[in-house]
Each structure stands twice: as C-alpha cells, then as structure tokens.
Amino acid sequence: MRKQEIDYILEKLCNYHPEISDILFTVGRPLQVMLWGEIKPVYLNEAPIESLTPFHTEIIALTLIGNQKRLIDNLLKDGYCDLSYAIQSARFRVNIFSQRGNYSIVMRKLPIKIPTVEELKLPEIVKEIAKERMGFVLVTGATGSGKSSTLAAILNIINDTRACHIITLEDPVEFLHSHKKSTFNQR
Template sequence: MSSISIDTILDAADAHQASDVFLQEDEIPRLKIREQIVLLGDEPVTLQHLTGLWQVCGGKVESDMDRDSGLISHTHVRFRVNLHRSMGRLAAVLRRIKTEIPPLPTLGLPVNLLTRWAQRSFGLVLITGPTGTGKSTTIASMLHWMNMNLARHIVTIEDPVEYIFENQQCHFTQREVGRDTTSFAHGLRSALRQAPDVIFVGEIRDYETALIALQAAETGHLVLATMHSERVADTMERFTHLFPDDKLNQGVHLLADQMLGVMCQRLVPKKDGGLQLLVEHIENGGAMREWIRKREAFQIKEHLAKGNDPNAQSFLKAAVEACRSGKIEESVAAQATSNEAEFKRAMRGVQ
C-alpha cells in the first residue's frame, strides 16, 4: 500500500522549508530547498494522486492544459499552484507561501525610502525582479507597515492571494483573480469604484493593466505593482513596450509623471547557506523624470553607476557592500553584477 500522499508531500515541504514542490505523474516528488532540488523519498507520484490534486485546485483533467490556482494544506499552509502537462502526463508545481509577514527592517531593504513612498497619496511604485526574488514579500511588508502606521483603504488584486491581512489602522479589500475578479485589468478598473487610497496589483503584464495603473496614480491613488524585469533601466523599457505604437507617447509621458520609484531585487547565496537580498533602486524626480520621458535608459544607467545619489543604488554597489561585509563570496558578487571587471574595479575603490 502506498505511503505517499499529497498531504505527506506538502507536510515535508513545510517541515524542510522548501520553496517549491515539483510533482509529475510516475516521477518521484522533488523539493527545492535553498535553491537546490532534492528527491523526496523513492516512491513516485501516481496518476490518482495528481488527478485528485487537479480536481481540488479546480483543474479539468479531461481538457485543461495549464491552470494557475491556489491550495491550503490540511495544516493550513498556503501554496501557489501551477497545473500543467508534461509529455502528456499530469504535473504540478507548488510554491509554498509564507504567511507570516516579516517587518520591513528585517528584509535588508532601504526602509526609509520604502516608507517614504508608502506615505505618498498618489503615484506608482514598481517592485521588480525574476520569479522567486521576494517581490510579494516586499510589497506585503510595505502594506503591513501601512497597516500599523496609516489609515488607508487598501485594495489588493492578486493571483493568488498570498498574505492575508487583518485590519488594524487600514481596511483591506483583498481580491483574487479567477475567484473574485476575472483579470488584473478588470479588478483594477473595478477597484477605482471602491473608494481606495492604495491599490496593489499583483503583476503588470499587459497594456490595459499598465494604462489603468497609471491612470489610477494620476487620479490620486497610490499604486503598488510588480513586474518581471531585472534592472531599473530595463523596467522602464519593459513597461513602455506594453503600449502599442499609437499609444506609446501617452504611456511614456504618464510613466514619467506618475512614477514614484522602482526597486529591483535579486537573491544570491550567502556564505552561511542562506540567501542574501540585493537591490537596485531609483526615486523619480528632476533629471530622472526627463530621462524617462525621453526614454534615455543610458542616462539612468550612468546615474546609478556614479553612486552619488542617496536615493539611488545599483546592483554593483549592493554586491560590493555585501561582499565587503562578508555576507557573500566575491565570485557570487561578481556574477550578480554581470560584469566581473567592473566589480573588481569597484572592490578596489575605482569609479
């Protein structure tokens, strides 16, 4: 008789603090622990196991090819779920969602900058980075700080809802794409009729969502959102590329006027086996606003490279500081900057 079950797999993922669970029909389950993928036991997951998981997550085994969903385990651990097929076999990847919201100062973030943005009454803040770099955690920590310090109505539009907020000074309306609204764009448009002060959009990935987010900022709302871009300058280009050619000028000017700031995140291995957060960020204003308006990404890169703006930091500066403080290996820091020669010059103090 099989000793393996979806419940036992999810229990193991929680016990080992795994970030992800990989399941595929007739394959041994795998966990990602500290960025390393390891086998869980020696017993494969069966079609019956995965059929049950798909059904619980709302997937149609007979017809669905891909589906995003969420799942709460029997021990009340939340998972983000992607159901898919691999070579015709049922499969799933589950990402464990940390439900305890860490305070901003514990994350290694520029707290003064983020809390200053959080106190603004309108504008757009973008938190960016590849998947799994803690963007949702950063946003949740900002919202938690607001909840403790400000009186706001905060509407979140997420896919799925990750962190559950209890109303303190703020009132939260949390909406999940697929369950409470049909899309990010539709949820965002509806949010404007719900008397919000702050709107969190889980991801901006299409023209309609980008436009409504900027219009919401323009009409007096603070909008927080995430994107999948790796650097500050890349973020500006990625955002404007969402606009069709005949709307590009409108998008660029709105972005230049409404952007408060951008923070990009990366996670790299620490010497002690954990993960170190590196951030690159800028605050919009003055010359920065004109560079965005003129789409002069090279000017933004040069400004970051100079390192003389207290409200701006490059990944290079973040990597050098983490290396000098003994948190990460020099080879890891050099790889994180994507320019080893530049990193070595910076380590020697050469601009």
C-alpha cells in the first residue's frame, strides 16, 4: 500500500467521522474507529476488508514509518515504536506495536488548534508556570490525562508573551507551535 492510498483512506475517515478520536488496525478485525468512546467497524468502498491480515497491518505500519530507520529498529528491537503522522486535514500520534506475533496500529487524532488553559478547564495557577524563568516543572499523569495538552497550553502562553528560544524534545511531536514572540524549535 502506498502513502497516497493510506492518506486517502485517513482523509476519507476524518471527513466522514470528524469526531473520531482513534483509528485502529488490528489483525482479525476490520478497520475500526473510536467514536464517542465506542469502537466501531468501518467498511470503505476503497478498502472493503472484512478482516485485516498480518500482511495488511505490516504493510500499513511500514508505510506509516516510511524510511525512518530509528523507528524500524525500535519496532524490531523493542516490539513497538511511536511516531507522528500528518495528512492534509489532521495530525496523528501513532503507536505501532507487536502483539501475538502480529503488528497492530493505533492512531490517536490530535487537535490542530493548541488548547488554552481555559479550554482545558485547568486552574488559573497553571498560568503562573509560564511566568517562571528558572526551575524544573513536572507534568505527570496517566495515559490520556492531558499532559501533552497542558504542556502545549503553557508553552503557548510563553510563546505569546516572551521573546525567548523555546526548544522541546518530544517523541513524537504532537502539537505544532508556530513562531510568535518566541522562536520555537521542536525536536
């Protein structure tokens, strides 16, 4: 399967189900989406597959990885890899992992817009973190608890209010920050 074909399928899914949170590729199941907290099968005319085979998921995984040797090494050595993937209308955090001798893929749809502290309903004290000039801040929590969104909101405040150099080390890069008052580099 070529990148253009995967992009086409992902675009079609995102246009047909704009509120999806995840796209799942699992051997023995059809293509699936997470919609309002429930997994639903999807049968596209372009990909009328009743049940994905190991070959399907491996080809999709390798296409998503592209020529990124580090990710292929991680997948073979550790049994999983994480990456970001973008199409015209959406960005995804992708986890490819080996389970029961086959590859599975979970693609979490990421918001395009960087959320604000208010939109995340965080306490006002969080804004004070963005004013700190020195120190060490830890943002911790369980998977899906909003760590990346919280950090993105804090960094966006800094980017809006201070002329400084912001460097992030992320694996994968989730929110894309533009240069505003600060110079923003994401690795």
